[in-house]
Amino acid sequence: MKNHNSRSLATAAMSVAGSMMFLLAVATTVHAEPDPITAEPLTQRHTFSGNVSMQITQELDGLPKHVVNLDDASNVVVVEFTIQPGAVFPWHTHPGTVLINITEGDFVFMFAEDCVGREYGPGMALVDPGHSVHTAYNPSRDEPTVVIATLLGAPDEGPLTIPVDADKGAALDEKCGISTGTHAH
Known part of the structure; x- marks a missing residue:
């Protein structure tokens, strides 16, 4: 027993x-705690059938007209980003043009060339012409932001985001008044 x-x-x-x-x-x-910024690929890199080219023209206050000629826009990839309150993307560029749809929350997009924070909300969209240094962030203190990014003219392989070097990023943070306390890496 x-x-x-x-x-x-x-x-x-x-x-x-x-x-x-x-x-x-x-x-x-x-x-x-959730990661400051998460990226969930919604598609792999896909190729349109046939040759696809396009031109996108964008005029924003304070900037010269952006004209993007995509001679080969046949590769596309779609990614959903969730950006936690206060999170900031490091300064970067892309190898192609990015169409950004804001589906939830608030989103601020800033080009390095003018340091103007352009504000977007749900149901709004913007064009990142590609090959231009920029950052973006969620200005909210308590609500996440969700954006869908469609990259046109994506390379067959290699990075879709090209960060600037740390010194240039720090200089741009200072120049544009970006707080790096919540930078995502």
Whole structure:
């Protein structure tokens, strides 16, 4: 009988320890902070059939007219970004033109050439002409922002985002008044 009780106590202790480890894992998961910015590819890199070219013209206050001629826009990729409150993209550029749709929350987009924060909300869209240094961020203190980015003229392989070097990024942060405390990497 003593042997049976010892096994029962040992089994109960292991069960309690296992339950406590499970609860600790759940508590850690529940309280874990989300990444400042997450990217979820909605498509792989796809190719349109036939040759696709296009021209996009954009006029924004304070900037010269952007005219983008995509002689080969046949490669496309779509990515959903979730940007936590206060999170800032590092300064970067893209190898192609990006069409950005804001689906949730507020979004501020800024070109390095003029440091003007252009504000967008749900149902709005913008054009990043590509090959131009910029940043973007979620200005909210408590609501995440979700944007869908469609990159036209994406390369067959290689990076879709090209960060500027750290010194140039720091200089642009200072010039444009960007707080880097919540920069995503």
